[in-house]
Amino acid sequence: MKATGSTGISGDPARICGIGLEDYIRKVRAFHGYAAPGMILGGFMVDLAVSHIPEGMLFDAICETPKCLPDAIQLLTPCTVGNGWLRILSLGRFALVLYDKKGGEGVRVYVDPSRLAPWPMARDWFLKVGPKEKRDLEELVSILCKMGPGPLGVQSVRVEPGFLRLSRHREFSICSRCGESYPKDDGPVCLGCQGQAPYSPVFPLPGK
Amino acid sequence: MKATGSTGISGDPARICGIGLEDYIRKVRAFHGYAAPGMILGGFMVDLAVSHIPEGMLFDAICETPKCLPDAIQLLTPCTVGNGWLRILSLGRFALVLYDKKGGEGVRVYVDPSRLAPWPMARDWFLKVGPKEKRDLEELVSILCKMGPGPLGVQSVRVEPGFLRLSRHREFSICSRCGESYPKDDGPVCLGCQGQAPYSPVFPLPGK
Structure with missing residues (x-):
């Protein structure tokens, strides 16, 4: 099927947290300012994480990078920086954790670079290889939309009791x-x- | 005029960044999860800051607290944590700075506790006096809506060159x-x- 629309998304009816891809990209533009590649990958990451937590669980979020990914979490979950349910740790990894507010059990979603091999353009962007100026952002977004959750990994984690939020x-x-x-x-x-x-x-x- | 609606807002046609108060509170609920008092005060703060910067200026934001105020900035300006135009510094003060991305000139909006005297309930909430559990949140939000920008101060600041964003x-x-x-x-x-x-x-x- 041929790519359609300004985002170049194919006919695949992929959805992110129940929202159609085109709608998600509209929300991204309104909130984040532009359809950043990190927000597209981030959308699939949040979707995958949410699909692995028990329905109805009250969760908090950890984001391991301040770049793009926090905005995908804020757009797609109830967790924001200002309400305290999202905490950003600059660990330098493009990964997030959603975990039970009380007990700390949760899931971590990360990008596995070894699974990016079939998409060299996405791989170069993700690993910051080559000059940023030469990247065709629209094409990259289109590739990320087709790639979907392909390069993502999921782990089961337990957040340390000392990190669980104290209402001080x-x-x-x-x-x-x-x-x-x-x-x-x-x-x-x-x-x-x-x-x-x-x-x-x-x-x-x-x-x- | 009598208070109306669930927020208890009076007939005052106050607007926050061009949005009617009731609409703003709806947006707050959708994004932040609930109509937090800090988001109401924060809305007036962002509105006041935006009104003091030159039209068309590309600005970045500093938020001096991680509590509530970052979400008001993210809702009402193009600056978000994920796009890097908002940086949160835990200075413990309920204050924000909007400044020229390039030159660093900007405005700082803060809360002047001495001007909270006419609103004892808002003052107690702001200074964390008395037990949190006893607060009537709905009444507090209504008071904050009436108070508007009354207790806010504005300063002219210049952000240090070393802090201005480097694209590294x-x-x-x-x-x-x-x-x-x-x-x-x-x-x-x-x-x-x-x-x-x-x-x-x-x-x-x-x-x-």
Whole structure:
């Protein structure tokens, strides 16, 4: 069957978490800004992970890279950075874990580079081989759509008890330097006023 | 005017980044899972920040807390964690910066606790005073909607050149232990295999 539409997706009625591929790509564009290859691969990864967890299980997520994959998780699951159900660890691997909030049992989905051999263009992109500028993004997205979950692996994992979320009620203070509130145990002034803010100096807005 | 609807919003036609309050709360529920007070306050913060940056400026975002506020930024601006235009720094302050991608000039919006005095319920929630369980979330959301940008401050900032995003092309390797790809300069094996993954042990799925 011939490739159709702007994404070049073939007639394969593949779906990602119940959404048609074209619809998913529309959502990706609206949220992520563009149809990034990592969001296409990431969509198949989230779909595969979700299909392996028991229905109705309340799960949290770990994302092992800050690049693209967190947005696929945020788009397709209830886990977001801001609600605390998604935590990003910069382990440098394109992988995610969905796990039971309470017990820690879960599944990990990762990319197995050895299974990328049939798709050299996807392999080069994934392993960052060759110049980025020369890549045809549209063609790459089309290939990733056809590849689907092919290069993905699934593992059963148990998240360490120490990592499971504690609902800790930190006490807050007013910082004597900036006047804003901050967690009291950060020290006598807030971390921003301790020099950790990456901006300086701070001016009042003109006319304020 | 009497409070109306499930959110208790008064007739005030307040808008957040061009969206009516009720619509914004619907989007919050769909993305964040529930109408968290931090998302309401966060919505007004993003709206105020956006109103202070020049039209058409390509901006990146810094969020000084991982709690709630990153989701307001992700919902209302093109900046997400996964596309790299939003970076979260755990400075413990409920504040955000939107800044010019290239030059670093931007605006910071923060909450001024001294201006929360007229709203004791919002103040107690914001400063984490009193037991969390006793809070009437619906009433709090309604108060935050009425409060709007009242307690917010705006500053002009310049983000440090060293923090402005560099498009660095890291070289990737295959980890000799797990077989996955990882940034070569992380060491002889990936950070996960160096013991930084918070799960163990990893089993193959039954029947795989």
